[in-house]
Amino acid sequence: MKTNVYTLITGASEGFGKALAVECASRKMNLILVALPGTQLKCFANMLKENYAIDAVAIEKDLSVEENCLAVYTEVVERNFNVNILINNVGLGSTMLFKEGSLDFYQKQVKLNVMTATVMTYLFLDMLRSNSPSYILNVGSLCCFFYLMKKQVYGATKSYIYFFSKSLRRELSPEYINVSVICPGPMNTNKSVTSLNETNNWLTRMSTMNPEEVAPIAIEGLLNKKEVIIPGFLNQFFLFLDLMIPSFLKRMITDAQMRNLASVSAVQRN
Template sequence: MKMNNPKSNYTLITGASEGLGKALAIECASRRMNLVLVALPGSELHSLASFIRRNYFVGVLSIEKDLCRDESCRELFNEISSLDLNINILINNAGIGGTGLFENGSIDLYEKQIRLNVLATTLISRLFIDMLKRNRSAYILNVGSMASFFCLPKKQVYGATKSFIYFFSKTLRRELKQNNIHVSVLCPGGMNTNPAVTLLNKTGNYISRLSIMNPEEVAPLAIDGLLKGKPVIVPGRMNRVFLVLDKMLPEKIKDLLTGSTMKKINPDHSLVRYLSVVAEPGSGEQAIA
């Protein structure tokens, strides 16, 4: 744990050492926000914190914590509370992805996905509610996914966890509105955060290439949307177009394209490849492609 220049208000970001989390940290620092950055032990977290201190001159606290571990969320809260810091923005970004048939997946992976994507987000939000309430205005940004909206084979557990994040965020927004806590859910598509997505970016067709964004492009859109109080933030024109098309297509057609009959479609089929890209952003520092 390292800290310098503690000030009154801090933005807490989980999964902050790489990918979207790192981009969000730098974006917030560029807006003069003090930061509490959380990531796995052994990550590049402290290097990132040092970089931000040198270049943006804001207060930075870096905490290495495996949020899949029992009691880790409570430990994180107690650690921050003991330093008498005030969190006025909470960004739940850490998450684990994964692609494959359900029957072939490991119990360990599924347990980690649910613990990190669902349980950690829920517990951290609950633990910091009272602190957020003390602010005149506070914000929660939960990182979901385009997978929140689609039933995709080989992304069944990941998609289900992100659907939870979507509905949890929308419900929490209604509950906390009276306390001036603004809750938003970010639903990005594919991003160049791991080799698998980068490969799809290079080899995919024109539509799939249009859908992919860099974390550095998503981060400012996410923070802009959060501070403007948007309930759902979907970055990228192609992703928004695809959501409209999804509402227009009959269920039978969607089943043909993305459901039980996907086995009949060549894995290199352009739509299958496009759906695979837009469904999993690989947002957190613990992401598994």
């Protein structure tokens, strides 16, 4: 393996991306961190450089704009960085009824969750090939396995990530490029998740993990070439339950949830 190689993490200034960056730095990996401009990304990169004796570079770009993915790639090439691990983490979450969101929001969500991962993978593929053995970690979500209330667009984007990863893994493994997908349950990352946590049922609260707990599981799973990484016992148990419960019962549960939501909205309107 080359020594001057880098791990590129998208959406690395906050939340899970930030935790992944710290975990990678603690494993002495050089880092290229990408996030929105004005996010203290440079300070964070400098902190990692000083504390972990690695190289860490910050590239500030809005990745929901396709040309900016190309700009990131061009900068990496021009600065002679060799990427051997690509972590497609950036993503926009949401929990709301479809009618409650704006078209602008859904367009951005689909771009960031689906297009950015696809474009970044496409752009960096040759570099990953020439630095093989190399790795791609795509960040999905546990909700890609279920059709959850208020997660219609988000869940669908994460299903894309799941199937994209599984299919790509088969194509790229002969070239010594490992593709893994991590499907975390709820994580305490940003305010929207933590505030939701207060209104969530106890089971969801119990299954919520800190990003700092999930990051080591993610990197360990990736380096061990796991195909699908499900962090947390409860999340694994939910998946097992889902396989066991007959589909008519699942439909009854979701229908009851929907009726519940409709009655709550009716009360709020009155």
